[in-house]
Amino acid sequence: MMSNVTYDIVIRNAEILDGSGTAAFRGDIGISEQKIVAIAPALSLRGYEILDATGLAVAPGFIDVHTHDDREVLDAPTMLPKLTQGVTSVITGNCGISLSPWAADRTPPAPLSLIGTQRDYRYSSVQDYVKAIKQVQPAVNVGVLIGHSTLRVNAVSDLNRGANAEELSHMQDLLAEGMHAGALGFSSGLFYQTSKAADNTEVIELAKVSAAAGGVYTSHIRDEYNGVIEALAEAFDAGAEAKLPVILSHHKCAGPANWGRTSETLAYITERKRSQAIGLDAYPYTAGSTVLDPDYVDGVIRIMISFSEPHPEMQGRDLADIAMEWGVDQKEAARRLHPAGAVYFQMREDDVERVLSYPHTMIGSDGLPHDSHPHPRLWGAFPRVLGHYSRDKKLFTLAEAIRRMTTLSADHFGLKHRGRIATGCWADLVIFDPATISDQATFASPKQAATGIHWVLVNGAIALEHGKASPQRHGQFLDRQSEKFSC
Incomplete structure (x- = not known):
């Protein structure tokens, strides 16, 4: 029976994957005032705008x-690299590297240089950075982490040592x-030079x-190579x-000497999960x-240059070549290319799949948008x-793949209004x-949009339609305090 309500947008006759990991079901989704307000049998809802999803899937x-x-x-702020993947929310500030809080008084050291120059580090408080996000209103939602290295460049006079009591208080x-x-x-x-000298007491405080x-x-x-178990324990x-949840970034076992060790690391993670909250993310x-x-140039693994300030013509080329x-040897070539970025072919496929x-x-891209050849x-x-991994290699079902990208992620980061198809x-x-x-x-041609995505909606508005971004942007700042209530 047709509803007598007319919604702003109706996604009609879709295979709905709600994010829970359960099998898809066919239905309509009614959207009004930025929210999901109705989920009903297929072809039962009316809308001012209809997105015909016959033969297509809809996911959070x-x-x-x-x-x-x-x-x-x-x-x-159009954020095409993310929108064209179906990404509607990004979490920034990973790996101890965040754009705020720091009003830079010097050239940012690596790895802070990966995301900005001295001119870019101009937000002395997170509040100022959040204000900038809200003014720009990107096409995707933005959640923020605060980076340890960014705190250290503010407060610690010598990054080659741990913080003293006064410096720690400033960072706190x-x-x-x-x-x-x-x-x-x-x-x-x-792992990085800006934080390597910090002991775990500094981190804990x-x-x-x-x-x-x-x-x-x-x-x-601290170490994804030989000392990976000790670093996980830390x-x-x-x-x-x-007394807070730990999320492991881009979990891996790096370098040929450690290939195959994910059986060991995942068993250890499982053991520790019995007594504390732990999550992890990975890229495919x-x-x-x-x-x-x-x-980290060992002459064994392949290394490709993603950018080089003194030799921009070398982007996309292998260091060995x-x-x-x-x-010269590869270490000397790396010194000549510096400051530079690189892609390290340091993992084995069976570890990635495991x-x-x-x-x-969870799934995280860990992409570096400012590399010239990312x-x-x-x-x-x-x-x-x-x-590749769900449909073709059948590592897990489509519904399970969606769960890794939606509810699992939302729950770990406290985004109770996101990552699920549910009314409210x-x-x-x-x-x-x-x-x-x-x-x-591809590694040879990395700036290519995915195929197979028809529409992306952000906060109830169409953000991407058949590869074309909307001129209006509707992303929100993901404020921890306002996101914590369930829908």
């Missing part, structure tokens, strides 16, 4: 839990302000500030001591991407999971063809 908009989009949401004050401004939590990247505000602690652990110990590729560091052309198959793994995960991570939730939705959805971005 994907939540990219691991981004470095801090500056991108301001400088390129900055973090408390950011949490009060609505940040979702605190992130660290103890900061994590306690996030915990007091109901936030999370996300960790790019992160879990911090969460246990500070065997290569990672970060700054080019000569110390550049070194041969210059008549981590992706782990039922508690890793293809920036444009392709989510469709690659849906097409914000209408963040993606309509796609399960038979054709596919990533097109």
